[in-house]
Amino acid sequence: MLDPFGEEARRLVEEEFGGITELLTIIPSYVSEEEALERVSFDWDHVPRELLELEDIKDLLTFYALLGALAFSPYGIEMELVREANLRVYLERIKLSPSLEGLSVPLEKVKRNEIPPRDRAILxxxxxxxxxxxxxxxxxxxxxxxxxxxxxxWDGSLKEVYVRKGYAYVTRDQALELWKRSFERNFERAVNLLYEVRDELPNFYRKLYERLGEIARERFRERLEKFGRAEAGPLRFDLFPPCVKTALGGVPAGLRNYAITVLLTSFLSYARLCPNPPRRDVRVRDCVESLDVIEREILPVIIEAGNRCKPPLFEDQPHEIKNIWYHLGFGLTDKPTLEDSGNSPWYFPPNCSKIRANAPELCKPDRDCRNIKNPLTYYLRKLYLESRRENQGKGQDEGSEGSGVRGDE
Ligand code: SF4
Structure with missing residues (x-):
């Protein structure tokens, strides 16, 4: 298969397997963990022939197996590992292919005499x-x-391309560059889509994800030793999604309980304590050893946001504090101990679709909301991009190379 997001792949996913969720359900019966992991375990400078010649269905199943595993942590080193390795595999295949048609970028071959001879001679x-x-x-x-x-x-200059009658004319190298962008975008979109259904995925994907983590830590060992890994850490308010920023600023009476108790409490607690929960029924005590961080860094932010509401939430409804602890998983209490965590479910941030349905005033998407299905993934993505930028900056200072695909096409 030339492109796992191209026309033929889309047709197979929809028509042969009945959609992406159905495809993920059957994958564990056809693909072993080892077969999926072969796609990321090779020497990246030499894509092995077996991967280049993988039969179409096997190719699709092993690639989507990896995507399913990434649903558990969409913006970590595991994602980088899968994206970079598979970019190499597909790019190599595309380079060996005589035609670029059928890719996720609708490229058309330029016909003879389509470009005026004078323009062609110059360009x-x-x-x-x-x-x-x-x-x-x-x-x-x-x-x-x-x-x-x-x-x-395209994010290069428009001066680099020839534009005529509503089309951009590109060289083969430029076409490959466009395809890379398209692959990265589709890849991110697919992982975000699967994030929504991760709790329904078979255990196969959780195990695959753990093994991807081992390979990624080994692959990026040097970089991780140098720069560390982005994990639970102090909250970065500047990277919060618009809905959370709106909730932080205080909201009117009809929105208060949803914005503060449902959205802010779940978002801040997961973002600070457990951005990538290891399982669905995780408790606060699985992630921290004391209540200090909640009491010093999370609760004050929630209370201040409540006080900014009109009228202030906790003045009006002092019992709402108990509800906050309830949503954090401590049961209905205002004097919890760590051992109480697990007395109620620790509510996960609602998906964007739920926020739009229950509190449409909170959702004022910005350009980073594109493809995002949950406010927490918005934040994880921004943290990931930020740490990548910082690492690249430091890497350049120290004269080291980044980890992106080399510009070798
Ligand atoms: S799209 Fe999602 S993350 Fe963005 S503002 Fe709306 S609810 Fe928040």
């Missing part, structure tokens, strides 16, 4: 004798893509 340097045939081939505008699709993927 492709066809009359330059000093340029070798191979170099000229690299300059050839071989594909075109509709401008709207092109603009959604």
């Amino acid at each position: 492709e340097k066809t009359h330059h004798r000093e340029i070798s045939g191979g170099e000229k081939e690299k300059l050839r505008l071989a594909y075109r893509v509709h401008l709207s699709r092109f603009l959604s993927l």
